Amino acid sequence: MAKIIDINCKTCPQKDNDCCKTCVDTHKASVFAPLTTSEIDFLIDGKQQIIYNPGETIIKQNTSSTTVVCIKEGLAKVYVESNTGKNVILRIASHGDFITGGGLFNGSIQHFSISALTQVKCCLVNSAKLTALFSENADFAVVLLRHHTKQNNFLLQKLVNHTQKYMPGRVADTILYLKKEIFQTNSFQVPLTRTELAEMSNMTKESFVRILQQFKESNIIKTQGNTIEIMDENSLIEISRNG
Numbered sequence: 001m002a003k004i005i006d007i008n009c010k011t012c013p014q015k016d017n018d019c020c021k022t023c024v025d026t027h028k029a030s031v032f033a034p035l036t037t038s039e040i041d042f043l044i045d046g047k048q049q050i051i052y053n054p055g056e057t058i059i060k061q062n063t064s065s066t067t068v069v070c071i072k073e074g075l076a077k078v079y080v081e082s083n084t085g086k087n088v089i090l091r092i093a094s095h096g097d098f099i100t101g102g103g104l105f106n107g108s109i110q111h112f113s114i115s116a117l118t119q120v121k122c123c124l125v126n127s128a129k130l131t132a133l134f135s136e137n138a139d140f141a142v143v144l145l146r147h148h149t150k151q152n153n154f155l156l157q158k159l160v161n162h163t164q165k166y167m168p169g170r171v172a173d174t175i176l177y178l179k180k181e182i183f184q185t186n187s188f189q190v191p192l193t194r195t196e197l198a199e200m201s202n203m204t205k206e207s208f209v210r211i212l213q214q215f216k217e218s219n220i221i222k223t224q225g226n227t228i229e230i231m232d233e234n235s236l237i238e239i240s241r242n243g
Helices: 022-026 037-044 127-136 138-164 167-183 194-201 205-217 233-242
Strands: 003-006 048-052 057-059 067-073 076-080 088-093 113-116 120-126 187-189 221-224 227-230
Touching: 037 127, 057 067, 067 127, 088 138, 088 167, 088 194, 120 127, 127 138, 138 167, 167 187, 167 194, 167 205, 167 227, 167 233, 194 205, 205 221
Parallel strands: none
Antiparallel strands: 003 048, 048 120, 057 113, 067 120, 076 088, 076 113, 187 227, 221 227
């Protein structure tokens, strides 16, 4: 069960600033940079810091969009749920991610779900306060809209790749994404099942496992359990480029 660490930041000991402003400080160079000290204090007043265990839901699709999420530690999957029970994983959220759930400016409904892959420590910020600052601080509004545009462009490119690339290209994209965007190393332990990796690549588990085996036989990657090691990144890039 998720554990609430702090309900009101005003109760934080002065010596322990961890639960108060570190999420804001993490994004200070980007999203929150235009905010004044008083605006930051307004934003974090009443902020909750929560620890989610692996598998727990942080945001549920189609629920009311009342909070935005700042990931402080851990990994979480951001995904769309369908009526057929087949999910599509859009991306992996990690340290420093600022996630609005897609409903901040669009109907106040969460348009995707987020659940913890590892233990996740995050802060929940009242979305009404964020929109209030959006209306009052033009520079902040511009930065926040740029943040949303960047996320939307990523999702658009992912949609194009899923519809125009063959399955080997999509598997290569998934492996390269994990390497470059999440782990920054050629050998990494993936906290996702083969089914979840297939959901990231928009294919069945059986197809994903088959192509992964082809990559292994071609000495492009090595796998042992949940560990993937990239042996030939240039080949992966070429497969991704050719689709």
